[in-house]
Amino acid sequence: MQVKEIYVSAPGKAILHGEHAVVHGKVALAVSLNLRTYLRLEAATTGKVSINLPNIDIFMSWDVSELKQLIPYFRGKSDEVQRLDGELVRILREFVGIANGNSDSCNMATLAFLYIYLSLFALSELPSLTVSVWSELPTGAGLGSSAAFSVCLAAALLCASGVIPTTLKESDHTSRWCQEDLELINSWAFKGEIIIHGNPSGVDNAVGTWGGMLRFLAGKIIPLSRVPLLRILLTNTKVPRSTKVLVARVKDKINKFPSIMGPVLDSVDAISCTCEKVLSEMTCEPITGEHYNILEELIDINQHHLSVMGVGHPTLDTLCRVTLARGLHSKLTGAGGGGCGVTLLRPETDSSVVQSTIQDLRDCGFDCWETSIGGPGVQQHTPVTIKQDILEVLNRY
Structure with missing residues (x-):
């Protein structure tokens, strides 16, 4: 060896x-x-x-x-x-x-x-x-x-x-x-x-x-x-879900309402591309509050789209509500129907706000960690x- x-x-x-x-x-x-x-x-x-x-x-x-x-x-x-x-x-x-x-x-x-x-x-x-x-x-x-x-x-x-x-x-x-x-x-x-x-x-x-x-x-x-290192909260609602069932649910909705769901999918595509563009800008020019404003708006819009697709869950709604009360923006990540969510933390977010938010989410029965993405x-x-x-x-x- x-x-x-x-x-x-x-x-x-x-x-x-x-x-x-x-x-x-x-x-x-x-x-x-x-x-x-x-x-x-x-x-x-x-x-x-x-x-x-x-x-x-x-x-x-x-x-x-x-x-x-x-x-x-x-x-x-x-x-x-x-x-x-x-x-x-x-x-x-x-x-x-x-x-x-x-x-x-x-x-x-x-x-x-x-x-x-x-x-x-x-x-x-x-x-x-x-x-x-x-x-x-x-x-x-x-x-x-x-x-x-x-x-x-x-x-x-x-x-x-x-x-x-x-x-x-x-x-x-x-x-x-x-x-x-x-x-x-x-x-x-x-x-x-x-x-x-x-x-x-x-x-x-x-x-x-x-x-x-x-x-x-x-x-x-x-x-x-190149991508910027972004601080996030990662929350596990601990609600089990089947990716296969959720994927099938979205497909059924698309087949049932193609003229409605087609534009939703196009919008999610545009969100991904816009986010990619903003993150690219953040690696080659000074990062501003406006960059974070856009990232937060994209998170909110995409979370609503995912709910429209039928992959939301009451626990994910709770996650979004609890974090928004602290001025933070969240969305599900992955299959949805429970599972995990991410919350963006701005550089200026005070540590007391972060710790209070983590405690609020743990009080809801969730697991929550502060970490980062892009490493x-x-x-x-x-x-x-x-x-x-x-x-x-x-x-x-």
């Missing part, structure tokens, strides 16, 4: 504008969250391969000798980055003892780990190693937690196998990979996402890889080179750059 120890992290994601409209050929803007998933990979001398996911109460371990039995199936497959081999996934399901039809995300995360590990090391000696992962992202909230996991997994295992270099210089605390290596990380992470979710768009793992903001249109993902994608770290509480968890295993 090429490394003895490596620490990596990747961000979660939120949809800033364009959710649901993107399904119908309109622009969506996805942004990175400064809530990250951290992974530690360490060479072991136990003769075992182990994965620890304390967020979801998973600890799995296999003897290297057991895994070697699978090598004939994986040999010759290690360069096939573009597509997932369904037969290999089936073999892994049998090996781990996961019944067909069981798509529990915990089981799928384990499969994604084994698939990438065996694919990358199939042509060499299987190393004994331990992977530990800890995330600041809530699972199942539409914030890209599984993609951040897949991106970290791909980056660490690609480094460990020598396919891409470790990028930390002696004087560095954090570092990033070159564009070619990032594309390789993204390709393997997308395989992990396919295993976990079945038919992902590729947006979540792309945000986890490149960070910042991405423009998504008709299946084409374009990372935007970096996957990174390699030295331990000193990782928050102490997270480092303690990673080093516990």
Whole structure:
């Protein structure tokens, strides 16, 4: 194995504008969250391969000798980055003892780990190693937690196998990979996402890889080179929802009222494009209050459009009402019908207002964090750059 120890992290994601409209050929803007998933990979001398996911109460371990039995199936497959081999996934399901039809995300995360590990090391000696992962992202909230996991997994295992270099210089605390290596990380992470979710768009793992903001249109993902770092509140209403049901609800409404819903989708498209233009301006000229005025108005308009589409929820209405009482502007992010919302914080927003708002939202039964959007994608770290509480968890295993 090429490394003895490596620490990596990747961000979660939120949809800033364009959710649901993107399904119908309109622009969506996805942004990175400064809530990250951290992974530690360490060479072991136990003769075992182990994965620890304390967020979801998973600890799995296999003897290297057991895994070697699978090598004939994986040999010759290690360069096939573009597509997932369904037969290999089936073999892994049998090996781990996961019944067909069981798509529990915990089981799928384990499969994604084994698939990438065996694919990358199939042509060499299987190393004994331990992977530990800890995330600041809530699972199942539409914030890209599984993609951040897949991106970290791909980056660490690609480094460990020598396919891409470790990028930390002696004087560095954090570092990033070159564009070619990032594309390789993204390709393997997308395989992990396919295993976990079945038919992902590729947006979540792309945000986890490149960070910042991405423009998504008709299946084409374009990372935007420069975006401002914006402070937000991220609120989880903790109301479960089905993305599939909500997407179908919007489609039904469009089919029923095409002359009404068509202009709504066009307006959401224009909101995304206008927001992209404003954010671009904010990176190359002095940021003014007018920039934030426009961003706030776009948030309000888009939230109303999403309610018209039928993906609002009383808890999201409560979120908007509570924050507006403090002079702040919010919208849902993702599928809607509950789930999460984002609230824009202006630079001059006093910390007392922020803390009072967070408390108001927690009093409603919601989870709420102050964070930011537009931060970096996957990174390699030295331990000193990782928050102490997270480092303690990673080093516990």
